Amino acid sequence: MLKYPKPIEDLIEDFTRLPSVGKKTAERYALYIYTKMSQEHTTLFSNHLIDVKEKIQICKGCGNICSDEYCSICKDQTRNHKQVLVVETIKDLYTIENVNEYKGIYHVLNGAISISKGVGVSDLNIDSLLDLVKKENLEEIILATNATLEGEITARYIKELLQNYPVRITRIAHGLPVGGEMSYADEMTLLKAMEGRREY
Numbered sequence: 001m002l003k004y005p006k007p008i009e010d011l012i013e014d015f016t017r018l019p020s021v022g023k024k025t026a027e028r029y030a031l032y033i034y035t036k037m038s039q040e041h042t043t044l045f046s047n048h049l050i051d052v053k054e055k056i057q058i059c060k061g062c063g064n065i066c067s068d069e070y071c072s073i074c075k076d077q078t079r080n081h082k083q084v085l086v087v088e089t090i091k092d093l094y095t096i097e098n099v100n101e102y103k104g105i106y107h108v109l110n111g112a113i114s115i116s117k118g119v120g121v122s123d124l125n126i127d128s129l130l131d132l133v134k135k136e137n138l139e140e141i142i143l144a145t146n147a148t149l150e151g152e153i154t155a156r157y158i159k160e161l162l163q164n165y166p167v168r169i170t171r172i173a174h175g176l177p178v179g180g181e182m183s184y185a186d187e188m189t190l191l192k193a194m195e196g197r198r199e200y
């Protein structure tokens with residue numbers, strides 16, 4: 001089998017590590033970079049990759065990504081810090097935040113409990129949520145994990161963990177089919193899901 005020169009082969013391998021990128025797409029990207037991308041853009045591209053790892057940190061408050069110790073949402077004193085919306089991923093946080101309706105703060109779990117994927121409670125930011133509940137006098141925790149089996153198991157686990165604390169626990173009304181992920185929801189669906197949240 002004819003192999004590409006090593007730098008191209010290495011780049012192909014790098015691209016195949018990305019989700020949804022197969023060998024053929026990776027091959028196309030790598031060749032594109034060599035043949036079509038200017039030196040300037042290529043340098044920028046590689047700098048951006050490094051910057052993402054070096055300049056971004058996890059917010060100490062909520063688990064969002066930011067450039068400082070705390071993210072802009074946690075730092076915003078006009079928001080309701082007694083209302084915490086629990087999401088699986090940073091992407092979910094951005095999806096909800098960009099609807100521009102929610103005025104509380106967030107807590108990012110960084111995934112969901114999954115037996116098949118080997119993700120357990122200790123792999124998620126659940127302890128820090130418990131700490132928050134113990135420390136702050138919270139009014140409401142809104143569980144906005146996905147309407148998947150993993151999302152439901154995770155919501156149930158958190159509910160049981162926090163049931164003896166004086167905090168209202170609600171679950172957003174997923175107007176989504178089971179198995180649907182929040183990131184695919186449109187604004188209207190999300191708004192309805194937030195408005196229709198129920199005691200859980």
Ligand SMILES: [Zn+2]
Nearest residue numbers: 059062071074
């Ligand atoms: Zn934050």
